[in-house]
Amino acid sequence: DAMVIQNPRYQVTQFGKPVTLSCSQTLNHNVMYWYQQKSSQAPKLLFHYYDKDFNNEADTPDNFQSRRPNTSFCFLDIRSPGLGDAAMYLCATSRGAGTGGSGANVLTFGAGSRLTVL
Amino acid sequence: AQTVTQSQPEMSVQEAETVTLSCTYDTSESDYYLFWYKQPPSRQMILVIRQEAYKQQNATENRFSVNFQKAAKSFSLKISDSQLGDAAMYFCAYRSRVTGNQFYFGTGTSLTVIP
Numbered sequence: 001d002a003m004v005i006q007n008p009r010y011q012v013t014q015f016g017k018p019v020t021l022s023c024s025q026t027l028n029h030n031v032m033y034w035y036q037q038k039s040s041q042a043p044k045l046l047f048h049y050y051d052k053d054f055n056n057e058a059d060t061p062d063n064f065q066s067r068r069p070n071t072s073f074c075f076l077d078i079r080s081p082g083l084g085d086a087a088m089y090l091c092a093t094s095r096g097a098g099t100g101g102s103g104a105n106v107l108t109f110g111a112g113s114r115l116t117v118l
Numbered sequence: 119a120q121t122v123t124q125s126q127p128e129m130s131v132q133e134a135e136t137v138t139l140s141c142t143y144d145t146s147e148s149d150y151y152l153f154w155y156k157q158p159p160s161r162q163m164i165l166v167i168r169q170e171a172y173k174q175q176n177a178t179e180n181r182f183s184v185n186f187q188k189a190a191k192s193f194s195l196k197i198s199d200s201q202l203g204d205a206a207m208y209f210c211a212y213r214s215r216v217t218g219n220q221f222y223f224g225t226g227t228s229l230t231v232i233p
Contacts, residue, residue, distance in 0.1 A: 003198050031219045040221040042209060043163075050219055090163065097219050105151050105213055109163040 006110035021076040021113045023091030030072040037088040086117045120145045124224035131200045139195045139227045141210030149215040152193045158206040205231045
C-alpha cells in the first residue's frame with residue numbers, strides 16, 4: 001500500500017544534541033510537509049517542500065531545518081533541541097495545489113515521530 | 119492566512135447516538151477544500167471526509183456526513199450511530215484549491231463516546 005513512513009517512531013535526545021527525523025513516501029506526491037504537534041493541540045506547520053522548493057513558515061525557529069534529497073524522502077533536522085521542542089513531529093504529503101485527479105489535495109500523514117528531550 | 123475555528127474543545131456522545139462537531143472558517147477565496155481529520159489517541163491522523171467548495175451537495179462517507187454552508191462559512195461534521203472507535207480528536211482543515219499548499223487546521227474537538 002502506498003504510504004508515508006516516519007522513522008524513528010520514538011526518539012529520545014539530550015538537551016542540545018542534534019537529532020534527525022526521516023520521512024519517506026510511496027505516493028509520489030510532490031508536496032511534503034513537517035508539522036509539530038504538542039499534546040492535544042492542532043498540528044503546527046513548520047515548513048513544506050513543493051518539489052525542491054522549500055517554504056518556511058515565518059514563525060518556525062531557525063533551530064529547525066529540513067532537507068529533501070529526492071521526491072521520496074524528506075528530513076527534519078533539529079540542531080539544538082530544547083525542552084520546548086519535545087513534541088510529536090508529523091510528516092505529511094499531498095499533491096500540489098491545482099493538481100487534478102481523484103484524491104487530489106488530500107493530506108496524507110505518517111504515524112509521527114515522538115521526540116523526548118532530556 | 120485563512121483561519122479555522124472549532125469552538126467545542128470537548129464533546130461527548132452516547133454510543134449509537136448522533137453528534138455534530140462544529141467548524142467555521144474565514145476566507146476570501148471561492149474555491150477551496152474543507153476536511154475533517156480524525157486522530158485517535160496515540161494513533162495516526164486519518165482523513166474522515168472531504169468537501170469541495172464548488173459542490174453544493176454535502177459529502178457523506180458511511181456514518182459521517184457534513185453540513186456545508188458556504189455563505190455562512192460553516193462546515194460541521196455529523197457522526198451517526200456513534201461507535202466506541204469514533205473516540206478521537208477531530209480536526210477541521212482548510213486548503214485553497216488553487217493558491218498555496220498550506221493546510222490550515224482548527225484547534226480540534228476531543229470526542230468521547232460513552233458506552
